[in-house]
Amino acid sequence: MRTAVLHAPRKLDLVDRSKPVAGSGEVVVRTAATAVCHTDLSIYVGEHPGVKYPVVMGHESTGVIDSLGEGVSEVKPGQHVIINPIIACGRCDSCLRGAGNLCRVAGLFGREVEGSLSQYVKLPSQYIHVLPPRLPLEQATIIETLATVRHAQHRVGVSTGESVVVLGQGTAGLLHARLAVLTGATVIAVSRTRWKLEMAERMGAHHVVERAVDKAVEEVRRLTGGKGADVVIDAAGGAETLRAAIDMLRPGGRFSAFAVSHETVRGFSTFPLYFGEISIIGSRALTPQDMNPSIQLIASGAVDVSGFITAKYPLTDSAAAFEEYERNPSRILRIVIDSGS
């Protein structure tokens, strides 16, 4: 089989390997589609801290069950599946509390564990979720991101009738906007990019603000009748976002720190947290319980992800996919790499 191996930043080669064999409790999946996200781009360019090369990327992955190891009975060869990429130890205190996403030694499939930029992958059956057969496998890759979005909104607690600001309208931002609309919130989408705001309107966003995050505070306050928003979700991830987000909130508001930034936040004091009783709520990845509801949201059409895949490349051309992403990050929602299944 063919596998795309990133030997060092920007050095992605296609390598021939033998097809994996499922051990006890494992399944082998014939990979169909892998969506490439910002995490992959940061691994590709060498900006993701702590990554050990060589690495086989790919964590937003769908495919078809190829073969089963001993003791696996919950899935059958030929079924369409999506992979939960959060590989947890199952033994640490977080895992035992049911928070495998906070596992002390968790690895990401496609970073610490070899991922899906390959024709076949092998992994324990617990990380496999069955998809409805009619759902296109390319579109189904978006379910992984939706599961992380669902987890974050569960953490921050979006309710019917609340005002929710979503900062950034990339794939995750658009999914945040849609999910909050489905919950019955009034959604304000913020982005500098016109075509992404048009997508946000298609997701049902009630208001769009075409501005950089730090220039959008006044408009958010105006749209919320001067009160400020109940919830602000950061799906943009710059270090400057935090201050603006807190200025957008009403007293007692909640901030979801969804997007990750490795930059430090300068000039930020904790006084507004005290004065406005603002909550900052972190959210890491997804839990297995987020997967099936996210599958249903996309399979039912409640979350319509047509238009989210802005480019497609075959596995044999993976390097070109990353080159395009690096050149034009603002024009990409998701690039899908097709493993040829």
Ligand SMILES: [Zn+2]
């Ligand atoms: Zn991702």
Ligand SMILES: [Zn+2]
């Ligand atoms: Zn653990």
